[in-house]
Amino acid sequence: MGLAKRIIPCLDVDNGRVVKGVRFVEIRDAGDPVEIARRYDEQGADEITFLDITASSDNRDTMVHVVEAIAGQVFIPLTVGGGIRQVEDVRRMLNAGADKVAINTAAIHNPDLIKETADHFGAQCIVIAIDAKCVDDQAGRWQLFTHGGRKETGIDAIEWAVKMAEYGAGEVLLTSMDRDGTRDGFDLALTQQVCDAVPIPVIASGGVGNLDHLVDGILQGHADAVLAASIFHFGEFTVGQAKEHMANAGIEVRL
């Protein structure tokens, strides 16, 4: 009895449309973020995360309208990330109906952005998104990478997570760039080290290919929440099935 571990489906949105091919039976238009969010909500998702991957900043307003439309119909927490660079971007997303905003690269360039936004809007709505890659297998060291994992920053991922929590972030969205898209499971060593190092909740991301991976992320990685994209998108598993699987493994979930 107590706080449930969360399952969070993640959607990539490009210019107002969901990409990476979400497939649901009975959905006529599989690219509509509102319809997809509603479906995940019905399945029992605990939250939904949207990553805006729109390349052109001219089209960023589109995301605001998407968030507004979803927030009017889906009554669970919504997190928005991608392209958040300044206090004003956070304000716009929160006003549109987002509950949390994930900040990634902008915090690397300007760590004070986390302080400013957390002071202003409250720590509970500021998520530090960390994209980490293993740089030393033996010693177990991970560093931050930007530009989809191509650009090295030299910043240690665990130290960064601790620092960002001190700066006021309310949650960590931790993605293993080594595992992202592989379907080989989370980087459990990375997940566990970050989860044990920070006093704030951590969402594990990157690499989920089956339901056991979700269980591992919680039990071995010590994550507070698990995020997955492709296993849900292609209709392989519903969120409900994932929760049932986790419950059978002894994990407390909201059923």
Add this chain to the structure above:
Amino acid sequence: MTTVAVLDYGMGNLHSVCKALEHVSSKARVILTSDADALLKADKIVVPGQGAIAGCVQALSAQGLGQALMQCLENKPYLGICLGLQALYDSSEEGGGVDCLAVLPGRVRHFSGKMADAGEGVRLKIPHMGWNQVRQTREHPLWHDIPQDARFYFVHSYYADSADNKNVAGLTQYGIEFTSVAARDNIFAVQFHPEKSQRYGLQLLENFIHWNGEA
């Protein structure tokens, strides 16, 4: 037609609260307002709120608005959400100590690190974020069609430590047991976010719309 005034005092995201109320109440008029007269004219009051308690209490006790709010708290059905619950107590530990509205006896405390380390060797993360259970400690019209131990969405680092059990309508475990729902007469206040708590959250809002303010 019932008018529900959602108090806008310049803090946090109110869009979701309004949308959720509109979703469950096609017959009620939901207005977002910071105007004292509009509060006094409304049938029901909702006070949401996230962020820092000092700014919240300051806005809620500002001249004009503060008097109107205190008057509403006397007899109108009132739903407090998150800071809208915490602000009702005597004081809060947040930010070195803040005097609150003192409508309910008790103090708002921080989930301390010590307490966080106590639970079976597992460190509890702060903020308390996610879906937790609410044990209904007494019957109330706002619990209509909501099962015992239903889960609601929480996100907070401070909790209400009620000094009078009579004012408690729900309890939640997170390292310690805290007052997640306070109720007295026409006042009902929740630490969680009903507007983000899916079906049971919407049910609670619908119950509030139909509530005559009698416990």
